[in-house]
Each structure stands twice: as structure tokens, then as C-alpha cells.
Amino acid sequence: MQRKVKLTCQNVWKLYGAHADGLLKGDTQPNDADLQRTNTIGAVRDASLEIGEGEIYVIMGLSGSGKSTLVRCLSRLIEPTAGKITFDGEDLLAMSPKQLIDLRRTKIGMVFQHFALLPHLTVLQNVSFPLDIQGVDRVTRETRAMEMITTVGLEGRENYFPNQLSGGQQQRVGIARSLVGDPEIWFLDEPFSALDPLIRREMQDEFLRLQSLLKKTIVFITHDFDEAIRLADRIAVMKDGRIEQIATPEQLILHPASDYVAEFTQHIAREKVLSLRSIATPDMTAGEFAGDLSGSLKVAEAADVIEGANAPFRVLDEDGTPIGQVTSEIVIDVLIGRTHR
Amino acid sequence: MNALTRFFRAPWTFWIALLLITWALSTWSFPLYKALDARWIIRFPAQLQVPLDVWLTAFFKWLQNDADLFLFTFRDLTRFLSSLIEWPYDQVRALMADGFESGQGSNAVEIAPPLSWIAVIFILIALGRYARDWWLAALVGGCFVYLAVFGQWDSAMVTLSSVIIAVPIGVALGLGIGILTYRSLWFDRLIRPLLDLMQTVPVFAYLVPVLVLFGFGPVAALIATLIYATPPMVRIASLALKSVPTEVVEAGRIVGCTERQMMWRVLVPSAMPTLMVGVNQVIMLTLNMVIIASMIGAGGLGFDVLSALRRLDIGGGIEAGVAIVVMAIALDRLSQAFVRRPPSAILPADLGTLRRHPWLVTTLVVVVVTYLLGLFLPAVQSYPAALTLTTGTFWSDAMEWININYFDTFEAVKSFFLTVLLLPVKRFFSGIPWAWGIIAMGLAAWRVGGWRLGLMAALMTTFIAASGFWAKAMITIYLCGVSVLIAYAIGVPLGIWAGQNTRVNSVVGAIMDTLQTLPSFVYLIPVVMLFRVGDFSAMIAIVLYALAPAVRYAAHGIRSIDPQMIEAGLVSGCTPRQLLWRVKLPLAAPSLLLGLNQTIMLALSMLVITALVGTRDLGQEVYIALTKADTGHGIVAGLCVAFIAIIADRILTALSKSSKQRVEAA
Numbered sequence A: 001m002q003r004k005v006k007l008t009c010q011n012v013w014k015l016y017g018a019h020a021d022g023l024l025k026g027d028t029q030p031n032d033a034d035l036q037r038t039n040t041i042g043a044v045r046d047a048s049l050e051i052g053e054g055e056i057y058v059i060m061g062l063s064g065s066g067k068s069t070l071v072r073c074l075s076r077l078i079e080p081t082a083g084k085i086t087f088d089g090e091d092l093l094a095m096s097p098k099q100l101i102d103l104r105r106t107k108i109g110m111v112f113q114h115f116a117l118l119p120h121l122t123v124l125q126n127v128s129f130p131l132d133i134q135g136v137d138r139v140t141r142e143t144r145a146m147e148m149i150t151t152v153g154l155e156g157r158e159n160y161f162p163n164q165l166s167g168g169q170q171q172r173v174g175i176a177r178s179l180v181g182d183p184e185i186w187f188l189d190e191p192f193s194a195l196d197p198l199i200r201r202e203m204q205d206e207f208l209r210l211q212s213l214l215k216k217t218i219v220f221i222t223h224d225f226d227e228a229i230r231l232a233d234r235i236a237v238m239k240d241g242r243i244e245q246i247a248t249p250e251q252l253i254l255h256p257a258s259d260y261v262a263e264f265t266q267h268i269a270r271e272k273v274l275s276l277r278s279i280a281t282p283d284m285t286a287g288e289f290a291g292d293l294s295g296s297l298k299v300a301e302a303a304d305v306i307e308g309a310n311a312p313f314r315v316l317d318e319d320g321t322p323i324g325q326v327t328s329e330i331v332i333d334v335l336i337g338r339t340h341r
Numbered sequence B: 001m002n003a004l005t006r007f008f009r010a011p012w013t014f015w016i017a018l019l020l021i022t023w024a025l026s027t028w029s030f031p032l033y034k035a036l037d038a039r040w041i042i043r044f045p046a047q048l049q050v051p052l053d054v055w056l057t058a059f060f061k062w063l064q065n066d067a068d069l070f071l072f073t074f075r076d077l078t079r080f081l082s083s084l085i086e087w088p089y090d091q092v093r094a095l096m097a098d099g100f101e102s103g104q105g106s107n108a109v110e111i112a113p114p115l116s117w118i119a120v121i122f123i124l125i126a127l128g129r130y131a132r133d134w135w136l137a138a139l140v141g142g143c144f145v146y147l148a149v150f151g152q153w154d155s156a157m158v159t160l161s162s163v164i165i166a167v168p169i170g171v172a173l174g175l176g177i178g179i180l181t182y183r184s185l186w187f188d189r190l191i192r193p194l195l196d197l198m199q200t201v202p203v204f205a206y207l208v209p210v211l212v213l214f215g216f217g218p219v220a221a222l223i224a225t226l227i228y229a230t231p232p233m234v235r236i237a238s239l240a241l242k243s244v245p246t247e248v249v250e251a252g253r254i255v256g257c258t259e260r261q262m263m264w265r266v267l268v269p270s271a272m273p274t275l276m277v278g279v280n281q282v283i284m285l286t287l288n289m290v291i292i293a294s295m296i297g298a299g300g301l302g303f304d305v306l307s308a309l310r311r312l313d314i315g316g317g318i319e320a321g322v323a324i325v326v327m328a329i330a331l332d333r334l335s336q337a338f339v340r341r342p343p344s345a346i347l348p349a350d351l352g353t354l355r356r357h358p359w360l361v362t363t364l365v366v367v368v369v370t371y372l373l374g375l376f377l378p379a380v381q382s383y384p385a386a387l388t389l390t391t392g393t394f395w396s397d398a399m400e401w402i403n404i405n406y407f408d409t410f411e412a413v414k415s416f417f418l419t420v421l422l423l424p425v426k427r428f429f430s431g432i433p434w435a436w437g438i439i440a441m442g443l444a445a446w447r448v449g450g451w452r453l454g455l456m457a458a459l460m461t462t463f464i465a466a467s468g469f470w471a472k473a474m475i476t477i478y479l480c481g482v483s484v485l486i487a488y489a490i491g492v493p494l495g496i497w498a499g500q501n502t503r504v505n506s507v508v509g510a511i512m513d514t515l516q517t518l519p520s521f522v523y524l525i526p527v528v529m530l531f532r533v534g535d536f537s538a539m540i541a542i543v544l545y546a547l548a549p550a551v552r553y554a555a556h557g558i559r560s561i562d563p564q565m566i567e568a569g570l571v572s573g574c575t576p577r578q579l580l581w582r583v584k585l586p587l588a589a590p591s592l593l594l595g596l597n598q599t600i601m602l603a604l605s606m607l608v609i610t611a612l613v614g615t616r617d618l619g620q621e622v623y624i625a626l627t628k629a630d631t632g633h634g635i636v637a638g639l640c641v642a643f644i645a646i647i648a649d650r651i652l653t654a655l656s657k658s659s660k661q662r663v664e665a666a
């Protein structure tokens, strides 16, 4: 599954403090002691990542781990202290203010944790605001904004002011506004964190539905591992400004790179994340199989069938080639969370 | 031995020692000077005095007469500035009060009369309805009907014209400078101390240079008003822009706003509610100042009060004073309603002008119709003189009656306060030798806020001594101190009571609102009528004026205590009294200190105005300078007041910071 690369960053640093610039002169990289000594905060440290086109890339970490700072560096809302960022192969940090404005108007959309709606504008005006400042005429921009409002399910409320809407509705407005310019890349900074758990769930479904229609490149920030698992194609786990691990949800659960990452994965319902492909054992010695199962099935979906049979199942790849077998013992291991036998 | 070291270590030992030494020196300074024949002990040596006032006066003379800024002279600049303000002012004044004329002096022919009283009242009612509801419309309309019926219309319209000119200029200037402070950190740093100074220098002090540079008249008054009313707007604008949430700013950036779009489409509209608070402030300050500025020619209601005070015309003074109050309340409530007004629903564009702007259209119709009718019916144009009522004689009679029947009571109260409180405190402060004053001030400030603050306080005190105003400054401190003490002693219990009881709170809140709406000038009228001129009258006026913040901050401090803290106190078995003294008051301490700070600032600003009722402090020096147009003298005396205010402010800020840390650490 090779995707075209949309956005990259290499060795990006963001330091806060009086001596921030001095610490990154030349090739030297400051360590914890350097930062402590100079009273500098390392909000992002030596972050590198590569985001493919059409991918949902989740950046995950606890509060204060530098997620917001990193995503703001990626959109150059914050100037990184050091590092390189490319957008469609172009050097983002070398762009002039004018180029940057053009890029943002046409290619970038962003959703904020606290919605960031303009309080003096109605829903319709808020959603059409990005087009308004580009000088798009009123009829065109309001038609387009109405489309977006309908897409996020807020039709009938276009003349409300933000303070007349619930949190979930306000975030729908934020989403509509970020999509009205039809951006290529879509940044979401903890978009659902300020919402109640039930509404959050509903908004996640909504988000997945939208993405299945729009197929944007997405950078999604969250501190909620469940949310990350649910939405991500790939996850980057951050800790204290550093990226600890970049992996798919399954790999993250099966092979956590550190105890820190493992800590997150412990309370996850593994059977809903892991697919048969990733738990199948390659030996096919059983000789007799109860049947064939697709490798992309999640364990939870196949558990009943596998446990009901008294022989193992054969696991097949997308193109039908067998890749291994699953036994009911393996499924039980996954279900009760046993990792070593 | 152990007890002795403990005594010296105890935190209050320092303060007791400082007070004792000061008291001793204050009591014995005069005998000491006699015994040693060292006059320098009580008087700052004349040969060391810095003639800053003389220099300043000379500088302003030079500015006015000779200063040449290459392309034009300074005088051209002031003339240009005046004409910039004069033209719009003349137009507005013609529209509101005088009518439009062509020709000069006695040959002038009236082209058009001013707006009729009916039209003005209708406009205000429409504004009230638009800003909130019919209640407000009725209140505002009623206030202005009062002005017409009680014969204050013409003066009120002159005052209103000044407000109409000064407010937009003040708001625009304030917003502009506020935007610059937002854009440039460097400019922000530069302007901040200047704002501090402008807000602590008493108003009279800049009446003097303005008078010298711009001459007597309404334009000078407007310029002084702008200098007074703009700094708070700068602060509020700067604060409002800075407190637009970061995410909103980022949202503006990410959709690709240019710098200009950022400012005018995102920042300013998002900050609008706070900016409107600033507009309300500018309106109230303008009204306050327009009245004080009647001393340099603003005319209108302020002039009426001033001349009535000078003539001791009790009835006239109160009538004009009440008119000011009425107008202040109307303008305040109206502008506050605009602050709180929710954004209006968007109406479709195809509805037609009348349906979309019903008020605008009706108002225009009323203006035109009353104008046409007014040409034939004088009663429509201006309120018929025969129907005006006057309360002047009523007030005079009432005052006379009070004075006849209660003169002895008032005198007894007055002399009681004078002998028990005012005179002893005055003696204490007046006795302090200047050299010790500097040291003591430095020590106190050092103790509270570290050596930097100590040094600053000592230097500022030295400035006061070296400019020859030591004695007057001590009288200022005494009068201010006593008044603040009393205001605080009344205000804090009241505030605590209000903080614990919602019903009391709404009543007290309403009274404080009204007290704060009144221009400072107004407080003088009843006080002088009842107690004659002198320190006691000044004290009462100051206490009334400075009461509000003491009450407000105390109530706020009590109300904003975390309820869990109170529950914790209750659970551990506190009696209500213990709860107040052991839990609530310590937690409210930072707020109480802030209230004290504000009380002192208001007291100082009022103190200067009480110079009109014959106090002998720095305010009087400024006032004298004003009457003699002695620029240097006025500015230096004004700076002394400002320094006293700044020292008090910094010390209390340091105190409240440390008490806040204590509360938060707990």
C-alpha cells in the first residue's frame, strides 16, 4: 500500500525560552540537561514524520506532550526553531508570507479544540468566512457554505450565532468552515476533546463518514488512545516533545516500542483492533481445517466461529493465498489479553 | 535574650519601629530644629531646590513663542490641531444647541435652527429601544424630558455636543494606539509607563499646559478631555485585542487572512464586547472631564455649576448638578445597553429599507417634520420657557431650613471629627522632617517589594522634597489617608455584607453604580452647602467618591471564594464569626488590597478637585497654577501627586501579589 507523500517534516524542533535559537546552532542537539540548564522548554524535539496522501495520520500523546505545537509547525502557525518541512515536495519554511496566504487559502483546512468560531458572525457567515476574505462573491460563497452546512447536518440553523449552539453543533460549524475551501490537507487539533463522551462518539462516526466521501489527507490530534485506534491509518505517539513510535494501530498493540506506549495499549479491547492476519501462526501443520477466513477480519468478528469449531481455520490474504492458521487458543489469548504462554 | 531576638525577628517589629521613629521625629522635629538651630531639618534647603517649575514654564513659553519645527512653528501646529477639532465641534454645536448661522458677530443671520428638543428626545428614545427595550427608552427619554422641563436644555446640549465630538475621537485614538501596542511589543513597552503617568497625574495639572498652548475656550477643553479620556481606551483596546483567544487568531491565519483582514475582520470584531466597555468608559470620563474643563472654557452644565459655586448660589448649583447627574445616568445606561446588546438577527436584503431599518426611517421622518413644524410653532422648536419649572428656590429654601435647624448639629459633627481625627493626623504628617520621610518611604517600600521598589519610592519622595512641595505633599497624604481610612472602614463591612447576601448586594450594587456614574464635580455641591469650605468638606466628598471600589472589591472577594473552602470551614465546626475572620477574610485578602489600591487612586483624583473647596494641599497648588496660567508650577505639583499615587500603587500591588501567592499556595 504505497501512497504518494503529501507532507513531511524532518528533525523539527520547537524550543521556548530566551536561549532557544542558540541551542540549535550548527549540528549540535541539546539534551535534557542542556534544556534544563538554560531554562528552555522543548515543546517539540527532533520530530520527523511523513504523511501520505489520503491517509488519516493521528498524533497521540498526553497533555503537554507537544502535539498542538507540532501540528502548528506543520501548518506554520508557529515558526519551528529548526528542521525542514515540505508540502507536496515544496519547502514550506522558505515560503514568503504571500505564498503562505495563498497556500492556506486553497490547500489547508483546520479544526480547533475550542471551535474558534467568530462570535459576531452567524453560522452561515462563519462557514463562508474563508471564501469571503478571498473576495468570492456573496452568492457563490453562500451557496457553497450552505452545501457544507448541509453536509455536516446543520441546515435550518444557518442564521444562528455560535453562542446559540451546543458544543457539538459548534464543532460541526468549525468542520464545515475548515472544509468550505475544499482543502487538500485537513488538520484537526483535538476536535472532539471538549465534547461529552456520547457526542464525541457520534462526531467520530460523522468524521469517518465525511472522510469516506472526501478522502482528504488528515492530520488528527488526540490525547485519547481509543479515538486514535478507531480513526487512524497510522499513529505517531508523542512524549515530552519526542515521537516515541510511528505505527499502525495493530503494530502498536502487538509491538509497542517502549513501556510508555505499552501502557496505553493495555486497556484497549484488542480483539476489536487486531485482525486475523496479524495473529495467524504461519505453521499450517493441522492438516485439516474447519474452513477459510479472510485476513482482514477483526478477531472480535470471527471469534464465535473459530471457537465453535474443533479444528483451526485457514487465514487467507486478499488475493486468496493462505498466510497461516488461527486456533481457538490464540483467539482466547487475545480475548483475555494474555501475551505470553 | 531569646525573647528579644524573637521580638526583632517578628515580622511586625519592623513596622512598629518605623512608626515609632517617625512619630518621635514628627513630634520633636520642631524643638530639635530650635535647639540645634538647623532649619534644614524641617525645610528642604532652598539652595538645593531644583527649579524644575521655572524651567518648565520657560520651556512652554519658548514652545509657544519661538519653537520652530523646521517647516512650521510649534504655534502653527497647535493652531492646526485646534482647527482640526474646532470645525466639527462648531458644526455639532450648531446642530445641537446654537443653530447654523452665516456671517459674523452681530450681522449673523440664522440659516437653520438646531435640532428641536422633540427630535433630540425622539432620537434618544429610538436609541434606547434599539439598544435594549422600551424600559431603557423610557428612562433615557425621561431623563432628557427632565432637562427640558427644568430649564437645563441649552446648557445640556452644549455639554452633549462636547461629548459627541470627544467620544469618537477618543475611541478612535485609543483603538489606534491600542492596535499599535498589539502589533509592536516595543511600542507597548514604550507607551505603558506613559499611560501609568497620564492616569495618575491629576486632571488639573494638564489643564494648565493645554490652557497655555491652546488658549481659553471649548477647543482647549476638548483637548484636555481627550488627554484624560483616551488612556483608559488604549488600555482596554490593548487588553481586548490581546485576550482574543489564540485559537481564533490561528483560525484567522489558517484561512489565509492578510494582516489587515486579520485586524479588522477577526481581531477587532472578536474583541468588540470588551471594546464597547471601553467606549462606555470614554463616555463617562468625557462627561466627567467636560465638566471640570469648564474652568478652561468648555461652557455648558459644568460652567453653570462652577459659577453657581462661586456665587454660592445654592439652588442654581444643585439644579445644574442634578442635570449633570441625570444626563450621566442616561448616557451611562444607554452605552451599557449597547455593550450587552446581542448581535441582531440578520434580515433578508430584499425586505426594503423601511422594514429593515424601521427606527432609522422613523427618526429621520420625525427630525424633518419637527424641523418644518418648528418654523411655524416655536414650542416644537424649543421647549416653551413659560412651561419650565425651576427647583432652584426649593433647593435654596431646603438648604436654608436645614442650616437654620441643624446648623449646630452639623458644626458639632464637624468639630468632633476635626479635633479627634483630622487635626492630630495632620499634625503627625506635617511634622515629619523631609529627610526622614524619604528614608522611611524607601524602607517601607523595600520591605514590601524589594530594593528596586525601595529605591524608586525613595527617589520619587526625594523629587517631591526637592521641588519644594514637601509641606503640601504631607497635607495631601494626610487628607487622602484619613479619607481612605474612613471610606475603607465604611466600604469593606458594607461589601462583606453585600458579598454574603444577594438582596443587600443588589441594593448596594445599585447605589454604588449611581455613585460611580456621577462626575466628581457633583460631590462638592451638597458638601459645601452643608459644611462650608475646608478640610472636613473635602474629606466627605472624597469618602463619597472613593467608597465604591472599597465596597465592590470586598463584595467580589467574598463572593469569589471557592465554596468548598467554606464547606471545609463549616465541617470543621466554625461559628459564623470564625468563618468570616478565619476563612473568608484571609481568602479575600488579595481582593481587599486591590480595592484599597483603587480607593486610594480615586481619593487622590478627587482630592485635587477638592482644591475648589479650599484645601491647602498639592491640589490647591495646581489650581493656583491654573488661575495664574503658570505651567511649570502646575506640572511639577501634578507630578508630585502622580508620584504619591504611583508609590501607593506599587506598594499595594506588591502586597497583594504576595498575599495572593499565600492564598494560592494554601
Ligand SMILES: Nc1ncnc2c1ncn2[C@@H]1O[C@H](COP(=O)(O)OP(=O)(O)OP(=O)(O)O)[C@@H](O)[C@H]1O
Pocket (backbone or CB within 6 Å): A016, A041, A042, A043, A061, A062, A063, A064, A065, A066, A067, A068, A069, A070, A223
Ligand atoms: N508559547 C509558549 N511558550 C512557552 N511554552 C509553551 C508555549 N506553547 C507551548 N508551550 C509548552 O510546550 C509544551 C507542549 O505544549 P502543547 O500545547 O503542544 O501540548 P499538547 O500536547 O497540545 O497538550 P494539550 O493536550 O494539553 O493540548 C507544553 O509543556 C507547553 O507548556
Ligand SMILES: [Mg+2]
Pocket (backbone or CB within 6 Å): A067, A068, A069, A189, A190
Ligand atoms: Mg493541544
